[in-house]
Amino acid sequence: MTFVQIIDCKTSRVEDLNRLMDRWVEQTKGKRTATHSIVGKDRSDASHVVEIVEFPSYDVAMRNSQLPETDRIFREMVALCDEMPTFTDLDVVRDEQMYKAASRRFFELVSMPGELPPLDEVFAEGYHDHDPSNPTDAVGMDAVRREAEMWRSAFDFTFTVDDQIADGDRVCTRWTWNGTHVGDFMGIQPTGMEVSMTGMVVHRFREDGKAVEGWWQYDMLGLMGQLGAVEG
Known part of the structure; x- marks a missing residue:
């Protein structure tokens, strides 16, 4: 703390x-x-x-x-x-600037080339991730790392943080994602295509500045359309 x-x-x-x-x-x-x-x-x-x-x-x-x-x-x-x-x-029981920095840091870590860095810098051990594109939530560091590795094996990508709003223990981050399709993604073989999508995530933080929960919304349908998996 x-x-x-x-x-x-x-x-x-x-x-x-x-x-x-x-x-x-x-x-x-x-x-x-x-x-x-x-x-x-x-x-x-x-x-x-x-x-x-x-x-x-x-x-x-x-x-x-x-x-x-x-x-x-x-x-x-x-x-x-x-x-x-x-x-x-x-x-300190509330530090919105620290929470915003931790949320931004997550996007930096997950985009780094090479081996995925430890995420316990920004996430609590029991972190709970809500993603509408997944049939079940990712709970715990191992599950979150598996989810991140799925995206990292399929795309070389970067995040751009477009906007952040903090309110109490929650931070909403609006982002743009740009990637190159280099590996299998949900059964779609690599195409080498340059793709992009936008989205938002709300992270809830505890007092020490680590996120304990996250809720995602992003344009998965638009991404699948760019990959030719659905009609535009």
């Missing part, structure tokens, strides 16, 4: 605090585990400064706090503040 720490302090030495943060970044290069950090100044009180630091998880944040450089920078930060800073620790 993504973890965020908010550091709230009062200081008349904002520029010195900024330089201190720059030094912390430089001294912990290659060791610092924070994935994102911003510093904001209160518009109504220039001495009120808030730093927001994001980590992949609480445990990772604790490893970062144990770095000797972090401890030294913290003591210097306290010396720059007019009073003791306060810390607020937050477990």
Whole structure:
């Protein structure tokens, strides 16, 4: 679960605090585990400064706090503040940007040439896939990989993400798929044809940013028409 720490302090030495943060970044290069950090100044009180630091998880944040450089920078930060800073620790329970990035990453992974990369980067182990073109849903990582490999053995393809909309724990991605028919596909022998189709998928995510369910809609009839399997 993504973890965020908010550091709230009062200081008349904002520029010195900024330089201190720059030094912390430089001294912990290659060791610092924070994935994102911003510093904001209160518009109504220039001495009120808030730093927001994001980590992949609480445990990772604790490893970062144990770095000797972090401890030294913290003591210097306290010396720059007019009073003791306060810390607020937050477990992130909703991050729509993270969900959108994970959905986009799936399309990158499944399109990669060569061996199919692990999908557990973006999918939970019990991921449940709803695809109207399949008689049964694909449930679990093994079933999802078999489904992906079926498409990958039949086509060399790429996805273009045309649009994404996030709402709560769900992301809708509108995409365009372009492929070359290089292998057997539902009994249709390879034709070498360049084909394309459009579609959408809605992914539902859990708090750690991994998808647990997906619902697909795409123009399978149009694809079969391009392959000559049905009349246009």
